[in-house]
Amino acid sequence: MFFDIVRFFLNPVFYIAIAAAIVLGYVRVKRERKMFRSRIVWGWTELVDLLRNTLLISLLLSVVMAGIGLTVPMEWLIALTAISFVMVLSGWYQMGSFVYLSAAAVALGWLFRRFGWDINVGPIAYEGLYINWEWLLPVALLTAGLLVAEGILIKKQGAPRSSPRLEKSARGLTAASFETKRLWLLPILLVVPGDLIASSTPYWPQLTIGETAFSFILFPFIIGFGNRTRKTLPLYFYPALGKSILSLGIAVLILALISFAWEPMALIAIGIAALGRFGLMIRSILRERGGLHAAAPQAQGVMILDVLPKSPAEKMGLLRGEVIRKINGLTVSNETELYEAIQVNAAHCRLEVLDHQGEVRLRQHVIFRHDHHRLGLIVLG
Numbered sequence: 001m002f003f004d005i006v007r008f009f010l011n012p013v014f015y016i017a018i019a020a021a022i023v024l025g026y027v028r029v030k031r032e033r034k035m036f037r038s039r040i041v042w043g044w045t046e047l048v049d050l051l052r053n054t055l056l057i058s059l060l061l062s063v064v065m066a067g068i069g070l071t072v073p074m075e076w077l078i079a080l081t082a083i084s085f086v087m088v089l090s091g092w093y094q095m096g097s098f099v100y101l102s103a104a105a106v107a108l109g110w111l112f113r114r115f116g117w118d119i120n121v122g123p124i125a126y127e128g129l130y131i132n133w134e135w136l137l138p139v140a141l142l143t144a145g146l147l148v149a150e151g152i153l154i155k156k157q158g159a160p161r162s163s164p165r166l167e168k169s170a171r172g173l174t175a176a177s178f179e180t181k182r183l184w185l186l187p188i189l190l191v192v193p194g195d196l197i198a199s200s201t202p203y204w205p206q207l208t209i210g211e212t213a214f215s216f217i218l219f220p221f222i223i224g225f226g227n228r229t230r231k232t233l234p235l236y237f238y239p240a241l242g243k244s245i246l247s248l249g250i251a252v253l254i255l256a257l258i259s260f261a262w263e264p265m266a267l268i269a270i271g272i273a274a275l276g277r278f279g280l281m282i283r284s285i286l287r288e289r290g291g292l293h294a295a296a297p298q299a300q301g302v303m304i305l306d307v308l309p310k311s312p313a314e315k316m317g318l319l320r321g322e323v324i325r326k327i328n329g330l331t332v333s334n335e336t337e338l339y340e341a342i343q344v345n346a347a348h349c350r351l352e353v354l355d356h357q358g359e360v361r362l363r364q365h366v367i368f369r370h371d372h373h374r375l376g377l378i379v380l381g
């Protein structure tokens with residue numbers, strides 16, 4: 001019986017998400033070392049971020065969904081599992097927003113029921129779903145909640161977790177874009193009606209109301225995100241995108257709540273969520289396509305592409321996109337001159353930096369021999 005319960009909890013999405021996060025970290029580190037001779041952040045960062053900053057959101061959504069008795073059908077969860085599995089395996093995280101997965105699971109359920117398709121895998125028989133407002137309402141609320149969560153996560157983690165990559169500009173010069181690929185896992189407690197769980201695990205805890213049995217399950221919801229910025233620095237791009245997604249999520253939540261009074265609004269809310277999120281994705285792609293790179297060679301000095309964690313550069317408050325004009329009184333125009341200038345006074349480094357507004361900032365720091373790269377900068381030039 002114990003192994004039956006274990007098998008039930010071995011949702012393939014959970015394990016494929018872990019594997020995908022490990023691969024994401026490996027590929028990123030390999031690319032960074034090839035381009036910059038150093039990784040920027042730890043290779044396990046993507047795996048750690050899979051659950052970091054999501055547990056509080058998961059708890060809040062669990063309280064709402066299970067605490068007030070909102071139920072979602074097992075058939076929708078089965079379809080969602082299959083679609084999430086395909087999304088993670090494909091690596092197409094641009095389409096990893098939960099609103100796409102949720103809407104696709106609803107559509108898949110309707111198609112199976114409409115055309116009489118069915119799939120039988122072990123104890124699971126999937127025959128699709130009738131469009132029913134009783135389950136569409138909690139699905140719409142859950143979709144809105146996870147869209148809000150996506151906006152918060154992108155706003156908070158999008159910029160710090162973007163990785164620079166070198167490419168050629170329209171003028172044939174070496175420039176850089178910033179790529180973000182993330183997966184987030186949100187374990188949410190749900191109430192599921194029916195006896196599908198009890199049929200395979202008879203000792204699974206159930207709640208019976210009238211003639212209907214309900215089970216509690218902890219389901220791993222996945223949010224994927226992928227984007228590349230060229231014209232806008234990540235520091236400005238991702239907070240703005242996250243804010244837009246957050247606003248869309250709040251609007252969808254309001255529409256979902258209206259469905260308590262007018263049931264068809266639940267399906268409309270899911271549709272608006274998917275279309276709205278797709279519109280934001282297209283807008284961000286078009287805005288960043290073409291034009292000048294934000295990270296490109298500068299006549300005034302050497303541009304900072306990234307700052308290594310816990311390095312002297314981070315302690316000095318240096319930021320991506322800033323331009324180093326002078327080090328220890330010497331003008332620098334490329335990476336070689338930068339490190340030669342550091343050697344002039346390696347023990348106490350003084351920098352003259354142009355910030356994002358073109359204002360001059362003066363920074364200085366004592367550099368020790370064990371400090372990585374002596375300064376901890378990834379620069380363009």
